Amino acid sequence: MEKTFLMVKPDGVQRNLVGEIVNRFERKGFKLVGAKLMQISEELASEHYGEHKERPFFGELVEFITSGPVFAMVWEGEKVISTAREMMGKTNPAEALPGTVRGDFGVTVGKNVIHGSDSPESAEREINLFFNQNELISYSKQDSNWIY
Ligand code: RTP
Ligand code: MG
Numbered sequence: 001m002e003k004t005f006l007m008v009k010p011d012g013v014q015r016n017l018v019g020e021i022v023n024r025f026e027r028k029g030f031k032l033v034g035a036k037l038m039q040i041s042e043e044l045a046s047e048h049y050g051e052h053k054e055r056p057f058f059g060e061l062v063e064f065i066t067s068g069p070v071f072a073m074v075w076e077g078e079k080v081i082s083t084a085r086e087m088m089g090k091t092n093p094a095e096a097l098p099g100t101v102r103g104d105f106g107v108t109v110g111k112n113v114i115h116g117s118d119s120p121e122s123a124e125r126e127i128n129l130f131f132n133q134n135e136l137i138s139y140s141k142q143d144s145n146w147i148y
Helices: 010-014 018-028 042-048 058-065 080-088 101-105 120-130
Strands: 003-008 031-038 070-076 114-116
Touching: 003 018, 003 080, 003 120, 010 018, 010 058, 010 070, 018 031, 018 070, 018 080, 018 101, 042 058, 042 120, 070 080, 080 101, 080 114
Parallel strands: none
Antiparallel strands: 003 070, 003 114, 031 070
């Protein structure tokens, strides 16, 4: 089954949105298979956002994502990568629709509450970057029968 990497950013943790965000993906029907609160190092941040290294906002991005704890998660489900991106909303919260995480809770592009993998390749890379295999739990849930 498809997996994606999601992360409540430092602003989301500080604003007590971890429960709200977990709740949204649980209610949707996706399965949480890994999660941890972590303080990201500058090295991990730079590797995670490596694709943006040459962008003018890279320094601020790394500074922000390392400014406090984040809540890292792996979620599993059919089409979870693209569906989670839809549920997050556009990168700029000013353009994100109400009903999305960024549309409901964010204001500026720099502090947009949540990260999510943008493709199967990113998901695999980011899951392996943030989690060891033994931190991911494979288990069955009764409600799966009512979702699929
Ligand atoms: P993310 O990687 O955090 O899930 O966000 P995303 O895919 O929606 O957007 P991406 O293009 O990957 O950008 C990564 C993060 O960089 C910050 N950003 N700032 N100042 C700017 O113009 C600007 N553009 C992007 C955002 O915080 C974005 O989430
Ligand atoms: Mg991105």
